[in-house]
Amino acid sequence: MGLAPLLAAAALATCPAAPVEHGENAAASTLGTASSWIAAGQGAHRLTGRLYSYDETLGDGRVREAPGLVVYAGRPNKIAWLPRQWSGTGPFLVIEGRRLDGSGAFRGRYRRAVSPQFYPSGVTIPTPGCWRLTLRTGRLRWTLHVLAVEPPGEARCDTTSVRSGRNPVDGTFTRWVAATPAASVITAALSLHVPGIEGAAIYVGGRAPDGSNTKVLWLARGNGMPLRLWWTRLDGPETFQQILNAAGGVTGAYPSIPVVPTPGCWLLRVRVDGRGGVIVLRALAP
Incomplete structure (x- = not known):
């Protein structure tokens, strides 16, 4: 393994980033082809996030080999959000981000799609660091963490060992x-x-x-x-x-x-x- 994945792993040791899953997920599969996903909440209140633009960054060992979600700072991340149950949700999903290891915050508001039903989002983490995301819709609320890193100067192909x-x-x-x-x-x-x-x-x-x-x-x-x-x-x-x-x-x-x-x-x-x-x-x- 190269130095970059090790540095990302060290950063993740202090940032409880959401685990990325690559296996089957009934909620994510309703939106088509195979993809990676994350989740927040438990049981009936679980929220799944399908990572649409994640694949294009998996050539970067910092992203692929990390145990939690790593994204490029300043780049939009297309994520489709699917609550396990729609009862109690509203027409919009609000995502608020706050950096935990420095100053910074952002807010986004995303309208629910209806056929199929999900919340499409384009989440851009402004700066590198450990970020806490709070997601709200209707009377429901979830929290998860993500690590943002500097994007590479050009696309990487850090091959698997x-x-x-x-x-x-x-x-x-x-x-x-x-x-x-x-x-x-x-x-x-x-x-x-x-x-x-x-x-x-x-x-x-x-x-x-x-x-x-x-x-x-x-x-x-x-x-x-x-x-x-x-x-x-x-x-x-x-x-x-x-x-x-x-x-x-x-x-x-x-x-x-x-x-x-x-x-x-x-x-x-x-x-x-x-x-x-x-x-x-x-x-x-x-």
Whole structure:
């Protein structure tokens, strides 16, 4: 892991930022494709925030590897807010932010959309630091925290680390890549690492320079449900998806040969058995 994620982790140690989830969420799924999300409140009073613009920042290790929500200061963050129950809500959601480790405050007011029903918002944290957000609508109120950092001068592609040692799902593999967060226990072996390249990488077109297939074996704890992958190029428009079934008689092993169309920086979002994680890698020309 590079220095930047470690610095972000140190800042988060004193800022109780809301955990970012990458797995299934019934509320967030009503708005379409897979995305990361945060939540505030408990039970019937829970509020889910679907992070629409979060993916484009996941090439930054400070964002991806942090245990809580990290956003770029001064940049708008598109978040769709969905209360678990709409009873007691009003036509507007008010978001007030106050910086906890310095001076600063902001306020935004967002009208509820009706079909589907949610509160669309564009939240801009003005300056770097730890911020407390208070969200109010009708008679309901929630609080959560977020860490804002300086945006990079250009888009980053901090690739996921390649790990050594026994794989936590199948110890016969000793070189592998783990999805973030590690608690998802979703890993990939074989062709997601390339000799001489630091971090996760794969050759485009489904073949390596020696003519072999780019086989990727996904290893995940669970009950053998299908594993879904969303591939998104972070520095280009390309996307594609995969749905993998467990290998016959081997629970938790999902063989695949992804055919990545173009070189570049790619985000993989992976889900299985309700859990989820993300990986960033470089796709290379053979």
